[in-house]
Amino acid sequence: MPDITVGERRWTVPTGRNLLDALNEAGHHVPYSCRAGSCHACLVQCLSGQPVDALPEALALDKHALGWRLACQCRVVEDLQVAVFDPQQDGIPARVVVLEWLGEVLRMRLAPERALRYQAGQHVVLWSGSVARPYSLASLPGEDEWLEFHIDCRRPGAFCTLVRRLRIGDELRLGELRGGALHYDPQWQARPLWLLAAGTGLAPLWGIVREALRQGHEGAIRLVHVAADDAGHYLAQALRELEGVEVELVPAAQLEQALARLRPSSRQTVALLCGAPATVERFARRLFMAGLPRGQVFADVFVEHA
Known part of the structure; x- marks a missing residue:
């Protein structure tokens, strides 16, 4: 069975063990969120040895060549020396x-x-x-x-x-x-922009919508925020004060009705989605059914932690 070395500590793990799990079980506190290779929270550097990497394309080639890996996507198959964030x-x-x-x-x-x-x-x-x-x-x-x-x-x-x-x-x-999956591209300036958030999935979109406005976005902007109740729309007043943005605050109990209203007026619409995995999946499914090309839908998910 292979050994993992971090600093002065060395221990043995079963062949094929997930690297993120092996490090955290040993008390090295490697953070993670999505476990899907998109959030990059679990980045570590392999100083020697090579794990089996299920998603090498998630990192830039130069970074990958220096031994950086997303621990959640790696299996331990040989001895590894790993540097974790201090x-x-x-x-x-x-x-x-x-x-x-x-x-x-x-x-x-x-x-x-x-x-x-x-x-x-x-x-x-x-x-x-x-x-x-x-x-x-x-x-x-x-x-x-x-x-x-x-x-x-x-x-x-x-x-x-x-x-x-x-x-x-x-x-x-x-x-x-x-770098997350969400951003604002100045090339979208004339295109309709939809921002769909659930809960605190609103956080990155709050920055992005203001970035779009600062850059003089010309297309229509629509922001939909889904929350369990009225209190969950924690930025309601600030959202309503945004000039040039159509804001819809949706109670979770009425999500199906809100999804039925998601009919992009243009196939050029760009959609940014953020929130819990199940809600983001429902957003995405509705947009695909409405004819929005997959390449124009960008999504990030938030995973709860204990």
Whole structure:
């Protein structure tokens, strides 16, 4: 059976063991979200040895050549020496400057020790001690002075427990900035733009819709937000104040009726979807049935963590 080495520690795992599971079971706290190779939260570097990689195309060729791997997509078949992210050594310190409860959603704003260059729709791993979770950036780069995150705390979880105890001035650590599936492309400027979000899937789309407006988007913009109840539409007022954006707030109980109304007026429409996997899948299925080409639908999913 193969061995895995991280720093001074070496242990044996069964052949074919998932690399992410092997590292986390050994206490190395590698964060993850989608386990599908899209969020890039579980990035590690293989210094020696090669795992079987089910999704090598998920990383740029130069990065892959340097040994970087998405641990969730790798199986251990030979001895590996792996470097994992050390938040104390490699993370960027960031101070809490705003904690605002919008129902059960915490709007948290952080001031990093040094500027972080990013695009609307990207996400970053937040570390508090040894607990880490990937969160989408809701702030607008180049305009907002802080990094904004929307954290759903409706259900108990290790990270939610920690953030409930945070105070202004506390320090978190920022992991590597990751490129998500969502973005705004200036080439879409004249095309209809649909933004469909469920819950805190609104976070990256909040940044993207403001990016589109800042760039003078000319096509119609429609934003649909699905939430369990009225309180779940945590940015309702801010959304209504967006000029040039058609906003629809949908209770989850009325989702089927809302989906039936999703009829793109143009096959040039671009749709960005974000939220829990089941809801995103329902969004996507309806858009495909309505005739929207798959290449014009971009989706990111949020997976709940304990």
